[in-house]
Amino acid sequence: NAVIGTVRTVLGWVPSQWLPGGTPDPLIERRAAIGQQASRLDGPAKVSGQARFAADVAMAGLSYATLVHSPITRGRITKLESGAAEAAPGVILVMTYHNMPRLGIVPMIGGTNLSAAGNSALPTMQGPDIWYNGQVVAMVLAETQEQADYAASLIEIDYREDSAKTSFENAKPDSRAPASVLFEKNHVSIGNAEQELNRAAFKVDNIYRTPGHNHNAIELHAVTVAWDGDTVLLHDATQAISATASAIAKLFNLKNEQVRVLSPLVGGGFGGKAFWDHQIIAVAAAKLAARPVRLILSRDSVYRMIGGRSPSEQRVAVGADAEGKFTSIIHTGYSIMPPYAACPEPYTLGTRAIYKSKSFEIIQRYLDLDIVPNTFMRAPGEAIGTFALENAVDELAHEMGLDPIELRLRNEPEKHPISGATFSQHATRQAYLDGAERFGWEQREARPGARRDGEWRIGMGCASGGFPYVRMPGVNIRIELRRDGSAKISCSAQEMGMGTATVQTQHAADRLGLPVEAISFELGDSALPVAPMAGGSSQTASLSGAVIAGAERLTIELLRLAGNDSPIAGLRAGEVQLAKEGIASLDDPSRYESFRSIMARASRDEVTVTASGSPPLEMFKFAMHSSSAIFCQLRVSDVTGEIRVDRMLGSFDCGTILNPKTAASQFKGGMIMGLGLALTEETLFDERSGRIMNASLADYHVPSHLDVPEIDVIWTGIPDPRSPLGARGIGEIGITGVAAAVANAVFNATGTRVRDLPITLDKVL
Ligand code: MOS
Numbered sequence: 088n089a090v091i092g093t094v095r096t097v098l099g100w101v102p103s104q105w106l107p108g109g110t111p112d113p114l115i116e117r118r119a120a121i122g123q124q125a126s127r128l129d130g131p132a133k134v135s136g137q138a139r140f141a142a143d144v145a146m147a148g149l150s151y152a153t154l155v156h157s158p159i160t161r162g163r164i165t166k167l168e169s170g171a172a173e174a175a176p177g178v179i180l181v182m183t184y185h186n187m188p189r190l191g192i193v194p195m196i197g198g199t200n201l202s203a204a205g206n207s208a209l210p211t212m213q214g215p216d217i218w219y220n221g222q223v224v225a226m227v228l229a230e231t232q233e234q235a236d237y238a239a240s241l242i243e244i245d246y247r248e249d250s251a252k253t254s255f256e257n258a259k260p261d262s263r264a265p266a267s268v269l270f271e272k273n274h275v276s277i278g279n280a281e282q283e284l285n286r287a288a289f290k291v292d293n294i295y296r297t298p299g300h301n302h303n304a305i306e307l308h309a310v311t312v313a314w315d316g317d318t319v320l321l322h323d324a325t326q327a328i329s330a331t332a333s334a335i336a337k338l339f340n341l342k343n344e345q346v347r348v349l350s351p352l353v354g355g356g357f358g359g360k361a362f363w364d365h366q367i368i369a370v371a372a373a374k375l376a377a378r379p380v381r382l383i384l385s386r387d388s389v390y391r392m393i394g395g396r397s398p399s400e401q402r403v404a405v406g407a408d409a410e411g412k413f414t415s416i417i418h419t420g421y422s423i424m425p426p427y428a429a430c431p432e433p434y435t436l437g438t439r440a441i442y443k444s445k446s447f448e449i450i451q452r453y454l455d456l457d458i459v460p461n462t463f464m465r466a467p468g469e470a471i472g473t474f475a476l477e478n479a480v481d482e483l484a485h486e487m488g489l490d491p492i493e494l495r496l497r498n499e500p501e502k503h504p505i506s507g508a509t510f511s512q513h514a515t516r517q518a519y520l521d522g523a524e525r526f527g528w529e530q531r532e533a534r535p536g537a538r539r540d541g542e543w544r545i546g547m548g549c550a551s552g553g554f555p556y557v558r559m560p561g562v563n564i565r566i567e568l569r570r571d572g573s574a575k576i577s578c579s580a581q582e583m584g585m586g587t588a589t590v591q592t593q594h595a596a597d598r599l600g601l602p603v604e605a606i607s608f609e610l611g612d613s614a615l616p617v618a619p620m621a622g623g624s625s626q627t628a629s630l631s632g633a634v635i636a637g638a639e640r641l642t643i644e645l646l647r648l649a650g651n652d653s654p655i656a657g658l659r660a661g662e663v664q665l666a667k668e669g670i671a672s673l674d675d676p677s678r679y680e681s682f683r684s685i686m687a688r689a690s691r692d693e694v695t696v697t698a699s700g701s702p703p704l705e706m707f708k709f710a711m712h713s714s715s716a717i718f719c720q721l722r723v724s725d726v727t728g729e730i731r732v733d734r735m736l737g738s739f740d741c742g743t744i745l746n747p748k749t750a751a752s753q754f755k756g757g758m759i760m761g762l763g764l765a766l767t768e769e770t771l772f773d774e775r776s777g778r779i780m781n782a783s784l785a786d787y788h789v790p791s792h793l794d795v796p797e798i799d800v801i802w803t804g805i806p807d808p809r810s811p812l813g814a815r816g817i818g819e820i821g822i823t824g825v826a827a828a829v830a831n832a833v834f835n836a837t838g839t840r841v842r843d844l845p846i847t848l849d850k851v852l
Pocket of ligand 1: 326356357358359463464465466467621622623624819
């Protein structure tokens with residue numbers, strides 16, 4: 088934080104035009120392919136069953152793996168008997184800590200436990216110690232999946248059980264048990280928020296609770312591994328391709344060139360598909376068995392060994408003066424983060440950016456429990472933080488007799504409420520006004536329980552969402568422009584279903600002055616130029632920055648090749664643009680030469696350049712933050728308490744929308760996940776045993792088609808002058824604000840204020 092603060096201060100003195108994004112990207116104005124409603128390029132392969140995911144790759148001599156998980160929480164393996172499993176039909180290998188290769192170390196990055204790509208800093212099957220319930224203790228490899236599954240049931244393991252920390256309540260420092268607060272983070276203290284709250288004209292001060300959540304991507308975590316001599320190939324379902332490859336290299340003491348990760352398509356990631364034990368185990372097993380290995384985690388295994396979203400207990404207090412201006416915002420609380428996990432579930436992040444207030448007290452405390460390392464899940468932090476904040480703001484509006492939108496608009500910040508930085512672009516007000524009009528907010532009755540349809544009470548609610556802009560450093564790209572008029576862009580980026588290649592194809596067409604059909608975008612392969620993981624809703628902005636750098640490099644190279652005999656001779660890179668399949672002078676468009684002509688004269692079939700995106704300084708100098716207004720109408724049965732959501736609308740302010748079709752899909756997907764957060768999803772954790780009790784889709788309820796109402800999404804589409812293409816990320820913001828909008832609609836329908844998720848029928852009856 089001190090480092091970021093210093094960078095901010097220094098950048099504050101730098102004239103804006105000197106920064107990347109300092110001059111607005113010319114493509115914000117000059118859009119052709121960008122902004123078109125294009126279908127995903129990978130769509131036809133997916134709907135026709137041609138698409139090959141990590142577990143679909145055919146391979147001669149493939150063997151199949153199953154994992155065995157610890158049923159105890161803390162302790163040590165005292166006896167391990169695998170003879171019966173080894174003798175079972177079809178078994179090739181049983182691997183435990185006895186014969187698992189000793190692994191190298193992946194260095195920590197930036198003082199966090201995010202070990203290169205890893206979600207856990209714990210060793211993988213390196214010894215008899217058990218750290219959490221569900222930890223992998225053995226792997227069985229067999230000729231068929233069924234043989235492996237059966238043999239796994241024959242392994243006998245005895246454990247010495249030690250006492251374990253499994254109670255959220257007891258881990259809190261104000262409980263009578265020994266305190267296990269690990270650390271506090273991102274403390275913000277402006278003014279005296281407690282004092283301001285005490286003397287506020289209006290106030291709310293509540294505790295909000297959210298449960299743990301588990302990852303349930305449609306595609307299970309899966310990897311197919313084959314060694315060829317001393318090189319290893321992983322077909323992997325990962326949202327961190329380059330980092331997975333380099334972590335495997337370090338763990339197995341290989342050079343980077345000896346590891347290749349292919350992950351052209353991922354069936355949903357949501358933060359859960361980075362680097363976990365299964366990739367390491369599969370690589371080790373394939374080595375020991377000298378056979379290709381396929382390891383598909385069962386749904387149960389995903390729950391046991393892939394972390395989810397931490398539960399939280401949050402205090403949110405908001406005080407306002409007689410005019411409804413906030414004088415105090417307090418957001419504190421607890422979530423879990425064991426020392427070996429990497430995700431701090433930053434639920435106070437949104438609170439730092441959404442409202443202005445005379446005073447703030449924001450602090451996050453972390454509890455250390457013996458659980459599977461918690462991890463990133465779509466909008467980690469904001470998804471549950473906005474539930475608490477926006478529930479409280481709705482309550483305050485009700486106490487004041489004010490429309491909740493009006494209260495929010497009175498507290499719209501003109502600059503970032505904490506850092507004081509200028510917003511690069513910020514139109515929450517417009518998002519609210521547009522959304523309210525389209526949704527028909529004026530039909531809402533302010534008095535709870537005023538609308539009824541037979542046994543159903545009908546309510547409307549709204550809430551704010553938000554997500555910061557992130558552009559990652561270290562994005563490398565290669566552009567190959569060919570004399571036949573086509574161009575290939577290569578980067579080890581990831582495609583998890585959001586339309587990465589589709590949107591960058593649209594982008595590259597406009598950036599290079601080529602038709603969309605001439606562009607191919609190659610991704611999903613660690614052998615391509617290195618890119619960061621897809622995370623933090625950053626990939627599109629990050630790749631776009633690299634495409635810009637690549638186009639600049641290409642321009643310079645083409646000008647050099649054009650030489651002195653060209654109509655564009657003597658022009659410099661800043662004086663031309665790539666357009667109409669060639670280079671043209673910005674001042675005098677008649678000075679133009681086509682790529683084909685330049686390459687023909689230079690006797691070149693292709694021109695290839697590599698480049699890296701500029702450092703993302705814009706995000707340190709400006710407050711770059713997307714926002715949303717979420718609206719919900721639902722009905723609650725008087726008889727059963729059942730909640731049926733009738734319709735939802737999301738109104739987003741996220742900069743330029745690059746492709747309305749893929750964007751709408753992202754927003755709706757996020758909102759549907761928000762519906763699960765609001766109404767159905769809950770990891771049931773047995774604090775006596777430290778064990779997850781509902782490790783299946785039968786018992787952990789994600790919304791099904793019949794649970795999902797009509798969802799409408801709109802956006803301001805106002806470009807952000809500081810980002811590539813004027814765009815900010817859209818992958819995560821959709822889930823934020825939804826749970827509060829639902830809870831606020833439930834209050835409007837019934838007069839019952841639900842402050843703990845999920846909102847099940849017992850809580851509203
Ligand atoms: Mo996201 S939780 O950064 O994949």
